[in-house]
Amino acid sequence: MSIAITTQIICFTVLSLIILIGALGVVLLESIVYSAFLLGGVFMSVAGLYLLLNASFVAAAQVLVYVGAVNVLIIFAIMLVNKKEDLKPINDIKSRRIISTSICLTLLSLLIRVDLTNVWSLSSPQNSIGEESTIRIGEHLFSDYLLPFELASVLLLMAMIGAIVLARRDVMTKDISTGLPVDQELIEKSSEPLLTNKN
Amino acid sequence: MDYGLDLEYSFNEFLKGFGISSDIAHIIWLPLPMLLVLVAAVVGVLVTVWLERKISAAAQQRIGPEYAGALGVLQPIADGLKLLVKEDIIPAKADGILFTAGPILVLVPVILSWLIVPFGQNLLISNVGIGIFLWISLSSIQPIGLLMSGYASNNKYSLLGGLRAAAQSISYEIPLALSVLAIVLMTNSLSTIDIVNQQSGAGILSWNIWRQPVGFIVFWICALAECERLPFDLPEAEEELVAGYQTEYAGMKFALFYLGSYINLILSALLVSILYLGGWGFPIPVELIAKFLNLPIDAPFIQVFTASIGIVMTVLKAYLLVFIAILLRWTTPRVRIDQLLDLGWKFLLPISLANLLITAGLKLAFPQFFGG
Numbered sequence: 001m002s003i004a005i006t007t008q009i010i011c012f013t014v015l016s017l018i019i020l021i022g023a024l025g026v027v028l029l030e031s032i033v034y035s036a037f038l039l040g041g042v043f044m045s046v047a048g049l050y051l052l053l054n055a056s057f058v059a060a061a062q063v064l065v066y067v068g069a070v071n072v073l074i075i076f077a078i079m080l081v082n083k084k085e086d087l088k089p090i091n092d093i094k095s096r097r098i099i100s101t102s103i104c105l106t107l108l109s110l111l112i113r114v115d116l117t118n119v120w121s122l123s124s125p126q127n128s129i130g131e132e133s134t135i136r137i138g139e140h141l142f143s144d145y146l147l148p149f150e151l152a153s154v155l156l157l158m159a160m161i162g163a164i165v166l167a168r169r170d171v172m173t174k175d176i177s178t179g180l181p182v183d184q185e186l187i188e189k190s191s192e193p194l195l196t197n198k199n
Numbered sequence: 200m201d202y203g204l205d206l207e208y209s210f211n212e213f214l215k216g217f218g219i220s221s222d223i224a225h226i227i228w229l230p231l232p233m234l235l236v237l238v239a240a241v242v243g244v245l246v247t248v249w250l251e252r253k254i255s256a257a258a259q260q261r262i263g264p265e266y267a268g269a270l271g272v273l274q275p276i277a278d279g280l281k282l283l284v285k286e287d288i289i290p291a292k293a294d295g296i297l298f299t300a301g302p303i304l305v306l307v308p309v310i311l312s313w314l315i316v317p318f319g320q321n322l323l324i325s326n327v328g329i330g331i332f333l334w335i336s337l338s339s340i341q342p343i344g345l346l347m348s349g350y351a352s353n354n355k356y357s358l359l360g361g362l363r364a365a366a367q368s369i370s371y372e373i374p375l376a377l378s379v380l381a382i383v384l385m386t387n388s389l390s391t392i393d394i395v396n397q398q399s400g401a402g403i404l405s406w407n408i409w410r411q412p413v414g415f416i417v418f419w420i421c422a423l424a425e426c427e428r429l430p431f432d433l434p435e436a437e438e439e440l441v442a443g444y445q446t447e448y449a450g451m452k453f454a455l456f457y458l459g460s461y462i463n464l465i466l467s468a469l470l471v472s473i474l475y476l477g478g479w480g481f482p483i484p485v486e487l488i489a490k491f492l493n494l495p496i497d498a499p500f501i502q503v504f505t506a507s508i509g510i511v512m513t514v515l516k517a518y519l520l521v522f523i524a525i526l527l528r529w530t531t532p533r534v535r536i537d538q539l540l541d542l543g544w545k546f547l548l549p550i551s552l553a554n555l556l557i558t559a560g561l562k563l564a565f566p567q568f569f570g571g
Contacts, residue, residue: 003222033350037297040343056329060336068339072369075346079362131328134389 012052018045036078040071057134206321232324236313244461246518248275251525258529282454290447294351301348302448302455308337308344309463315391316469319479319509323391330390331383334470335376338425342368345434348456349444360443363536364434368425370543375421377551378414381558382407382474385570395478397570403482408475410569413554415475417547419520422467424543426460429528433536464524465517472516479509 022042026035043066050059090096141149207228214224249264249272256263264271289295312334317323327333342365349361383389385407386397398406408415424431434443445456472478481488485505494501534542562569 003226033297037343037347044340056327057332060329060332064332064336064339067343068336068372069369072339072342072346072365075343076362076365079346079350079358134329 008052011048015045015048015052018042019049032078033075036071036075039074040067043067043071055133056131057137236316236324237310240310240313240462240465241458243465244458245275245279247461247465247521247525248278250518250521251528254522254525255529258526279454282450282457285450287450287452288447290353292353293447294353297347297351298447299452301344301351301444302452302459304344304347305341306344306455306459306462308340309459309466312337312466313462316466317391317395317473317478318513319506320392322479322506322509326390326392328390330388330392331379331394331470331474332389334466335372335379339372345444348448352444352447354447356441357444357446360434360441360446364427364444367427367431367434367539367543370540371421371424371431371547374417374543374547374551375425377548377555378411378418378421379474381411381414381551381555384555384558384562385410387570391473391478395473395480398477399480399484402480402484402487403477406475406477406480411475411554411558413550414558415471417551417554418474419471420542420547422471423524423527424539426464426467426524428464428524430531430534431539432528432533433539436533464521468517468520468524469513471520472513476516477512479513481508481512 019042022038022045025038026042029035029038043062047059047062047067050056050062210228210231211221211224214227215221219227252271252274253263264274267273267277289298314324315327315330315333317326345364345368346361349357349359349364352358382394386394388394388397394407427434435445436443445453448456485508489495489501558569
């Protein structure tokens with residue numbers, strides 16, 4: 001066995017272990033802040049797996065989008081709304097657990113079936129394109145994957161408009177969460193310039 | 200264009216002379232450039248700290264460090280030693296694990312980004328195909344470290360400082376990436392080597408700064424904001440506020456932040472010189488000089504000469520930019536947070552988008568000047 005293959009196997013094992021343990025930690029840990037940071041670690045290890053598959057552009061994009069944008073926003077939201085709250089006991093916890101377990105098991109069996117039926121090995125070694133993959137991804141995005149690509153941007157636009165509506169309360173007369181009429185004075189106050197002119 | 204020194208090849212051949220297999224030779228070779236770059240980065244920081252002290256002193260009509268070594272050149276080493284032997288304090292109510300991991304997460308991506316900084320045709324650690332994109336994605340990890348250390352300190356000023364630093368870093372990353380994209384559009388490649396080679400045609404005249412003046416200014420402003428340098432050092436603002444996310448840090452953990460910010464400054468200066476100022480290129484192309492002097496370009500001594508000129512030019516350009524950054528720090532006032540975010544979102548973002556659009560249009564109109 002050559003040194004390169006040994007290194008690959010070691011990296012793969014370590015990365016998979018980090019992903020599995022980290023993902024379990026994200027779900028099971030009590031502290032939401034730890035969960036969020038662990039999620040970042042899981043995203044990073046997934047990027048590492050992409051690197052092992054010679055997909056360096058996808059790996060960098062994974063880091064940029066999932067770690068640099070998604071995870072940072074999650075942590076941001078958690079830190080801005082850091083309310084200490086005691087969780088209320090849920091009444092019908094048993095039936096809920098049964099339902100969620102069955103759904104998870106169904107998904108797992110589906111994944112296992114995909115894993116078993118799909119042919120994973122590529123037929124010819126010429127298929128590995130390595131560094132050229134950036135160009136190929138660009139070509140595909142602007143030809144046969146154009147519609148999904150544009151639809152994703154429409155989705156992002158919708159999310160952005162939604163966020164603006166939520167943030168700018170003056171476009172609505174009622175508060176979304178409480179249903180009370182919005183205190184318009186508060187909005188007026190915040191839009192005043194910080195330095196008022198003294199005439 | 201594929202000439203120049205290939206140290207790895209010569210090193211491997213040298214080891215093979217002793218009867219060592221090429222696999223082992225490769226493994227012996229691997230840590231050497233990494234160590235070299237790490238040492239270069241740290242020495243660069245020491246020089247920058249000394250420059251900062253001396254230039255700030257000159258700007259304020261003081262003398263500055265004087266007694267530690269000639270002209271105080273040993274002062275940064277004294278600073279480093281002081282931080283090294285200082286007691287490492289973790290506040291009682293802080294979160295120990297996150298408190299320790301925060302500074303590491305801030306420093307490691309910055310050092311990793313040195314992977315793509317070329318000092319010559321073959322003088323870089325790895326010519327990865329995604330080159331400059333790797334730097335953009337790595338620098339997006341930094342805000343997590345800032346948020347982490349701000350949160351773990353269990354101190355409201357630290358938390359606010361961390362949030363502000365992360366907000367600043369996120370909002371200036373977008374115009375930064377867009378101005379890099381304009382360069383990539385002209386080069387047809389993400390690799391830093393290709394970006395420099397594309398500018399090497401006619402010496403100083405073919406540098407990207409003439410073709411991308413707007414991009415250059417946007418990139419420089421954003422790089423300063425990313426490094427949290429004045430006029431954008433709001434997260435720290437040492438004269439006005441509590442020192443932001445690093446309030447509770449002392450000793451070596453604080454030194455990691457300090458080191459990270461200075462390495463980041465040097466890295467940004469190096470990248471500006473690579474993207475816009477022709478990288479390792481001499482203002483007059485070396486090939487022209489060699490032809491003028493009737494010297495063969497492949498001769499070993501010429502190659503050593505061009506390689507050393509390349510390193511000197513890269514470092515010189517980078518330190519010129521570092522000098523400008525230091526001068527800016529000690530002569531300009533700080534902006535307010537709302538001004539900072541307004542500048543980022545309402546001014547730099549539209550301008551860099553327009554710049555990208557115009558670059559694409561010019562590339563279609565004049566392919567010979569803007570990369571076909």
